[in-house]
Amino acid sequence: MKTLLVAEYRDGKLLGSANELINFAAKLGGDAVMFLVGNETDLPNFDGKLYLADITQAGEFNPGGHKQLLLEVIEKEQPQLVVLPHSSYGWDLAPRLAVALQAAQISEVVEIKEGQLVVPACNAKLRRTVKATTATTVATLQSGAFTPSNDPSGNPEVIKLESGSSGDIQFHGYEAAGAAAVDLSKAEVIVSAGRGIGKPENLPIIENLAKALKGEYGASRPVVDAEWAEPSRQVGTTGQTVAPKLYVACGISGAIQHLAGMKKSEFVIAINTDKDAPIGEVADVLAVADLKQLLPILTEKLNS
Amino acid sequence: MKLLVCIKQVPDMESRFKVNTSGDWYDETDLAWRMNEYDEFAVEQAVQLKEQIGEAELTVLCIGPERVKETMKKALAMGADRGAHIADDNSHQQDPFAIASLIASFAKDKGFDLIFTGLQSQDRGSAQVGVMVAELLGIPSLTTLVEFDYTDGTVNGKRELEGGSKAKVSCTTPALVSCQLGLNTPRYPTLPNIMKAKKKELLSIPAAELNPPTAQQQTINIAPPEKKGGGLVLEGDPAELADQLIQLLKEKTTVLN
Numbered sequence: 001m002k003t004l005l006v007a008e009y010r011d012g013k014l015l016g017s018a019n020e021l022i023n024f025a026a027k028l029g030g031d032a033v034m035f036l037v038g039n040e041t042d043l044p045n046f047d048g049k050l051y052l053a054d055i056t057q058a059g060e061f062n063p064g065g066h067k068q069l070l071l072e073v074i075e076k077e078q079p080q081l082v083v084l085p086h087s088s089y090g091w092d093l094a095p096r097l098a099v100a101l102q103a104a105q106i107s108e109v110v111e112i113k114e115g116q117l118v119v120p121a122c123n124a125k126l127r128r129t130v131k132a133t134t135a136t137t138v139a140t141l142q143s144g145a146f147t148p149s150n151d152p153s154g155n156p157e158v159i160k161l162e163s164g165s166s167g168d169i170q171f172h173g174y175e176a177a178g179a180a181a182v183d184l185s186k187a188e189v190i191v192s193a194g195r196g197i198g199k200p201e202n203l204p205i206i207e208n209l210a211k212a213l214k215g216e217y218g219a220s221r222p223v224v225d226a227e228w229a230e231p232s233r234q235v236g237t238t239g240q241t242v243a244p245k246l247y248v249a250c251g252i253s254g255a256i257q258h259l260a261g262m263k264k265s266e267f268v269i270a271i272n273t274d275k276d277a278p279i280g281e282v283a284d285v286l287a288v289a290d291l292k293q294l295l296p297i298l299t300e301k302l303n304s
Numbered sequence: 305m306k307l308l309v310c311i312k313q314v315p316d317m318e319s320r321f322k323v324n325t326s327g328d329w330y331d332e333t334d335l336a337w338r339m340n341e342y343d344e345f346a347v348e349q350a351v352q353l354k355e356q357i358g359e360a361e362l363t364v365l366c367i368g369p370e371r372v373k374e375t376m377k378k379a380l381a382m383g384a385d386r387g388a389h390i391a392d393d394n395s396h397q398q399d400p401f402a403i404a405s406l407i408a409s410f411a412k413d414k415g416f417d418l419i420f421t422g423l424q425s426q427d428r429g430s431a432q433v434g435v436m437v438a439e440l441l442g443i444p445s446l447t448t449l450v451e452f453d454y455t456d457g458t459v460n461g462k463r464e465l466e467g468g469s470k471a472k473v474s475c476t477t478p479a480l481v482s483c484q485l486g487l488n489t490p491r492y493p494t495l496p497n498i499m500k501a502k503k504k505e506l507l508s509i510p511a512a513e514l515n516p517p518t519a520q521q522q523t524i525n526i527a528p529p530e531k532k533g534g535g536l537v538l539e540g541d542p543a544e545l546a547d548q549l550i551q552l553l554k555e556k557t558t559v560l561n
């Protein structure tokens with residue numbers, strides 16, 4: 001099996017997902033080569049061939065152009081598997097490649113089981129083992145699923161590519177995330193509200209528990225999207241990453257993008273009416289209860 | 305202007321999922337069905353664009369069995385003009401490429417200026433169908449949009465990136481956009497609009513008429529994840545639960561010191 005790994009640059013820098021790709025290839029076994037649109041100052045620690053297209057010419061976000069460059073490399077290397085991170089770059093580029101290659105695409109791989117790829121379904125409540133029937137397969141890896149325990153070492157053998165075409169999308173630069181009004185990363189206790197709070201009028205239940213525990217309150221994304229809480233309170237891949245001594249997840253199902261922001265917490269309590277909620281996978285304690293009943297009692301007992 | 309929005313009907317994610325008898329998907333009995341969350345943002349954006357343009361016609365498309373018509377009616381009540389139901393009782397077994405091929409085959413000669421999809425479906429979560437439709441039709445696609453603007457044949461959007469920053473992107477129509485959570489505030493259909501939606505056209509087309517391709521992938525097995533264990537599960541009376549939680553906080557953490 002030969003694998004082509006597609007690493008990602010953002011804002012002129014190599015992203016850490018490159019190490020996850022390298023670790024994935026090592027777990028899978030067989031040969032691996034790499035592809036990167038970047039520059040020579042910041043390369044992955046990879047012992048093998050690296051096809052490098054210059055980022056100033058090929059553009060940092062130019063999926064059509066990157067696809068053309070990748071197709072050239074695939075023509076030369078004939079990999080059976082092309083692997084990208086399941087990131088805003090990877091899930092955008094992968095289907096473009098899959099269609100061009102008439103390859104099956106397997107999204108968000110979390111595990112390799114007996115040589116087959118496993119992906120989540122239904123908000124991680126189920127796991128599906130999938131097999132492609134095409135000659136080439138394109139796969140994306142769930143962020144964090146293949147993080148190596150030690151960063152790989154090695155120096156790639158760089159093969160330069162001539163810059164490709166410009167594609168049909170214009171990229172006009174980045175807009176930075178809004179400055180955080182509340183810095184959750186410093187809080188020792190965070191009590192977070194999820195969609196399970198039901199309505200904005202219930203937010204004080206969460207705030208009161210946070211106060212009783214001398215902590216801050218946070219929120220999952222739907223609570224922020226609905227404008228029940230300020231954006232700076234959001235925990236997760238597109239919000240803040242936190243690691244408090246205690247994280248209390250109230251009415252939060254435990255989607256991977258939320259877990260990514262809080263799984264390093266020392267002690268996690270989840271309060272959820274659904275015993276099967278995926279948050280149970282990372283929680284030290286799951287209290288199966290209606291938060292509207294449990295939290296006020298808990299707060300009162302803590303205050304007295 | 306001709307607009308298309310693709311929606312999927314998915315089960316409520318708070319359901320208890322069981323594996324079906326063929327062992328390749330979840331069992332569909334006793335599930336509550338709703339519109340894929342991401343697609344609500346797609347429908348809302350398409351309706352807003354229709355309101356902005358004035359002269360626009362919005363079709364909502366959904367592939368699935370008869371029951372998906374209920375969800376399509378919600379899109380019609382939100383403001384879509386007509387429904388195209390691609391009837392397929394086995395759509396759950398179709399891979400993303402097959403779903404995308406059906407949509408592309410339907411859309412091919414219809415001259416849609418803009419196609420809206422969700423970033424991903426909540427049950428399958430592949431985030432593939434939208435981009436594949438665009439590639440099959442040979443039109444540009446902008447994905448993961450949290451901001452959308454259309455002016456004179458140009459789409460300007462912001463793609464959401466990890467960490468909360470955004471990439472500013474644009475392309476010209478015809479094009480496809482995939483919608484991320486938070487793009488807008490999806491409206492609730494009003495009662496008069498629900499009544500009006502009942503009179504809107506909702507045509508069913510058998511999937512076989514659109515020549516679906518053969519599957520590119522198979523599900524070998526589907527099962528709940530193996531419990532890693534360790535986590536304590538507490539059930540019972542709220543007052544007792546509160547006492548147990550306080551006891552655990554005292555034993556396992558230093559936050560009450």
Ligand SMILES: Cc1cc2nc3c(=O)[nH]c(=O)nc-3n(C[C@H](O)[C@H](O)[C@H](O)COP(=O)(O)OP(=O)(O)OC[C@H]3O[C@@H](n4cnc5c(N)ncnc54)[C@H](O)[C@@H]3O)c2cc1C
Nearest residue numbers: 194195196220221236237238239251252253257273274291
């Ligand atoms: C690219 C991308 C980035 C994302 N970034 C983030 C991010 O940064 N942060 C984030 O949080 N999400 C993010 N998401 C969204 C994520 O996938 C989920 O949709 C989201 O985390 C779900 O939030 P939730 O758990 O509050 O809501 P839901 O998934 O709807 O869960 C609600 C939970 O509340 C429980 N519940 C209901 N009623 C009660 C009650 N009375 N008492 C107790 N429990 C109750 C239910 O059982 C359920 O488990 C992102 C998604 C994508 C695609």
Ligand SMILES: Nc1ncnc2c1ncn2[C@@H]1O[C@H](COP(=O)(O)O)[C@@H](O)[C@H]1O
Nearest residue numbers: 310311367421422424425430431432433
């Ligand atoms: N059965 C379907 N019918 C219509 N549109 C669909 C269907 N499945 C997926 N889509 C569209 O494709 C998007 C991405 O889905 P997926 O690739 O399954 O994650 C969804 O948000 C929908 O807009």
